[in-house]
Amino acid sequence: MDFSLIVLVVVVAALAFDFTNGFHDTANAMATSIATGALKPKVAVGISAVLNLVGAFLSIEVAKTISGGIVDDTKVTPVVIFAGLIGAIIWNLVTWLVGLPSSSSHALFGGLIGATWIASGADAVHFGKVVEKVLIPAVASPIVAGVVALVGTFLTYRITQKSRENVVGKGFKTGQVLSASLVSLAHGTNDAQKTMGVITLALIAGGTLAPGSNPPLWVIVACGLAIAAGTYLGGWRIIQTMGKKLTEIQTPQGFAAETSSAAVILASSHLGFALSTTHVTSGGIIGSGLGRKLAEVRWGVAGKMAVAWVLTLPAAAIVGALAAVISTQGSWGTVLVGGVGVVLALGIWLASRRNPVTAETINEPEAAEAAPVAV
Amino acid sequence: MNINWGALGEVFVVALVAAVVLTTLFAYGVRGLSERETARDQGGTGTLQLTGSVVCFAVCTAVVAYGIYLIVA
Numbered sequence: 519m520d521f522s523l524i525v526l527v528v529v530v531a532a533l534a535f536d537f538t539n540g541f542h543d544t545a546n547a548m549a550t551s552i553a554t555g556a557l558k559p560k561v562a563v564g565i566s567a568v569l570n571l572v573g574a575f576l577s578i579e580v581a582k583t584i585s586g587g588i589v590d591d592t593k594v595t596p597v598v599i600f601a602g603l604i605g606a607i608i609w610n611l612v613t614w615l616v617g618l619p620s621s622s623s624h625a626l627f628g629g630l631i632g633a634t635w636i637a638s639g640a641d642a643v644h645f646g647k648v649v650e651k652v653l654i655p656a657v658a659s660p661i662v663a664g665v666v667a668l669v670g671t672f673l674t675y676r677i678t679q680k681s682r683e684n685v686v687g688k689g690f691k692t693g694q695v696l697s698a699s700l701v702s703l704a705h706g707t708n709d710a711q712k713t714m715g716v717i718t719l720a721l722i723a724g725g726t727l728a729p730g731s732n733p734p735l736w737v738i739v740a741c742g743l744a745i746a747a748g749t750y751l752g753g754w755r756i757i758q759t760m761g762k763k764l765t766e767i768q769t770p771q772g773f774a775a776e777t778s779s780a781a782v783i784l785a786s787s788h789l790g791f792a793l794s795t796t797h798v799t800s801g802g803i804i805g806s807g808l809g810r811k812l813a814e815v816r817w818g819v820a821g822k823m824a825v826a827w828v829l830t831l832p833a834a835a836i837v838g839a840l841a842a843v844i845s846t847q848g849s850w851g852t853v854l855v856g857g858v859g860v861v862l863a864l865g866i867w868l869a870s871r872r873n874p875v876t877a878e879t880i881n882e883p884e885a886a887e888a889a890p891v892a893v
Numbered sequence: 894m895n896i897n898w899g900a901l902g903e904v905f906v907v908a909l910v911a912a913v914v915l916t917t918l919f920a921y922g923v924r925g926l927s928e929r930e931t932a933r934d935q936g937g938t939g940t941l942q943l944t945g946s947v948v949c950f951a952v953c954t955a956v957v958a959y960g961i962y963l964i965v966a
Contacts, residue, residue, distance in 0.1 A: 576965050654901070662905045669909065670916040677920035681927035689923035700957065773919070778912040784960050785907040 524596045525724035527856065529717055531603040533744040536713040538610040539622040540570065540748020543709060545756040546619070546779070546799040547701035550772035552757055556694040559754075565695075566702040567750035573706020574714075574742030593638040597852055598630075599720050601637070601845045604859045605629030605838025611866045613826060617755035620823075621794035624830040626712060627652055632835030633842035655786075656827065659793040660801025663782045667802040670774035671809025678770065690769035697776035702749075704783040705795050710745045714738060759819065767803070768810070775799070775806035797827065915956055922949035 548562040557565070606622070606629035613620040627648075634642050678686050714733045717740075721727040727734070767775070779795075779802040786793045804820055841859075845852040925946030929939035 658901055662901075662908060666905075666909050666912045670912045673913065674916050674920045677917065678924050678927070681924045682930060685927040685930060686923055689919075689926060693919050693923075696957075700960070703961070770920075774912075774916050777915050777919075778908065780960070781911040781915070782904065782908040784963060785911065786904045 522724065522726070524600070524852065525720055525726060527852070528596045528600045528603070528720040528724075529740075531600055531607070531856075531859075532713050532717045532720070533740055535603050535607050535610070535622075535626065535716075536710065536741050536744035537748035538607055538614070539626075539709050539713065540567075540745040541751045542610050542614055542619075542622050542748075542756060543705060543795060544749045545759070546795050547698050547705055547776070549757045549759075549799075550767050550775055550803060551694050551698045553767045554691070554694065554769045554772045556691040556769055556772065557698070559757075562698070563750050565699060566705075567746040569699055569702035570706035570710065570749050571742045571746040573703045573708075574710035574738060574745060576703075576707050593642040594630075594634060594719065594723055595637070596720050596724050597845050598633045598637045598842055599716060599723065600852065601841035601855060602626070602629035602631075602633035602838045603716070604841040604845075604855055605632055605834045605836075607859065608837050608862055609830060609834040611863055613830070614755060615866050615869060617759045618823060618826040619756045619759060619796050619800055620826040620830045621656070621796040622709060623712060623794045623796075624652065624656065624827070625834040626716070628831035628834030629838035629841075630716075631831070632838030632840075635835070636839040636842040637846050652831065655793050656797060659782065659786070660797045660804070663779055663798040663801035664805035664808070666782060667775045667778035667805030668809040670778050671771050671806040674770045674774050675810060687769060690773045693773040694769050694776065697773050697780060700780040701776050701783070701795075701799065704780055706742070706745065708783065708795055710741045713745070714741045717741070759823075767806070771806040771810055774809065775802040778802045778805065911956070911960070915953055918949045918953045918956075922946045922953065925949060 544563055544566055548557070548566050551557040552559050552562050603626075606625040609620070609625045609628070610622055613625075631643050631648065674690075714737055717737050718727065718731065718733045721734075721737075722729050722731060776799075779799045782798050782802070783793060783795060800820075800823060841855045845855040923946075925942045929942035929946065932939035932942055
């Protein structure tokens with residue numbers, strides 16, 4: 519297959535992944551705002567899309583996040599990256615269908631690890647780095663965000679305990695809009711960056727760019743637009759899980775959860791820790807549920823999410839590995855994998871139509887007004 | 894393998910401090926607005942409470958702006 523053609527295919531696949539990343543992660547920033555009625559669903563995803571786009575342009579440490587030494591980049595070819603992306607996209611779509619907020623970053627890492635392992639052998643995967651950069655943060659980040667949100671929620675309720683309900687409700691609605699926007703911005707700087715890193719890696723592997731190059735402007739623009747488009751489409755299924763099913767959320771809680779998530783993401787990016795935004799925000803929501811005098815957290819739902827988190831990396835790795843086995847057979851293999859990927863994506867989309875969750879049906883009419891309870 | 898527990902602890906502390914400062918300031922700001930209404934209902938002006946709120950929100954904004962500065966720079 520022509521070298522530049524395969525690179526083009528990888529770019530298309532990477533942008534497709536970026537798109538699924540966007541609608542998979544809309545929930546991270548906006549689920550609680552939509553659940554509390556602080557923002558109308560369409561307005562929420564619109565704001566989030568714009569801020570994701572802005573965030574994509576703010577990023578600086580692009581390729582570093584993604585290459586980061588998890589796989590041996592001297593042994594990675596465009597075909598392997600393509601196979602890894604297909605694995606990540608399919609896992610993202612499956613978890614979206616069932617409404618699980620799994621980590622897009624882990625899907626991407628998993629897909630790449632699986633594909634590299636099969637194509638170049640186990641020694642091309644740096645397992646020590648996987649533990650250090652992926653597994654430890656995966657366990658630590660929801661706990662850190664949860665504890666921070668618990669403390670924040672507790673203080674918020676404590677301080678406003680004797681204040682007037684209408685003022686508190688209105689005040690924290692505004693606060694929530696601001697804190698959710700901050701999470702969206704952080705998300706853009708973080709996740710759009712990962713796709714840029716993958717495309718840059720493919721361009722380097724394909725010989726279009728010199729090793730160590732920064733992403734060209736068109737890559738930044740394309741990634742920003744893809745993630746913004748995905749975000750605007752809105753992953754309503756996951757928003758429902760995050761905003762309603764995990765725990766009932768009031769505006770002060772939503773504010774505390776989002777502020778905590780934003781603080782954790784910002785602190786970790788600044789100090790060079792690669793965290794999954796999905797894990798951070800889920801932990802934040804659970805923490806804010808606990809902080810409101812141990813408001814009921816539905817541990818069954820939380821448990822299902824945790825299982826999905828554990829499965830994400832290996833599952834995407836297996837799909838990526840399978841894709842790598844076939845696509846490294848030659849051009850026909852790559853075409854076959856691409857074709858199967860498109861058919862699967864279409865099938866999942868059709869399956870989702872049977873039980874649609876949309877902006878109109880996301881909230882029942884009783885969209886809760888904030889009514890703070892005494893702590 | 895070299896797990897950087899120090900950095901993890903640092904993330905925890907920085908995030909905790911930032912979130913506590915922000916939520917506390919914002920909550921006091923909201924509380925000030927509420928107390929302003931109470932003061933006005935009792936015939937006062939509520940200017941003191943309003944000033945307190947504005948200061949809280951302003952510091953809050955400054956902290957957020959610094960956070961964004963950290964991502965960009």
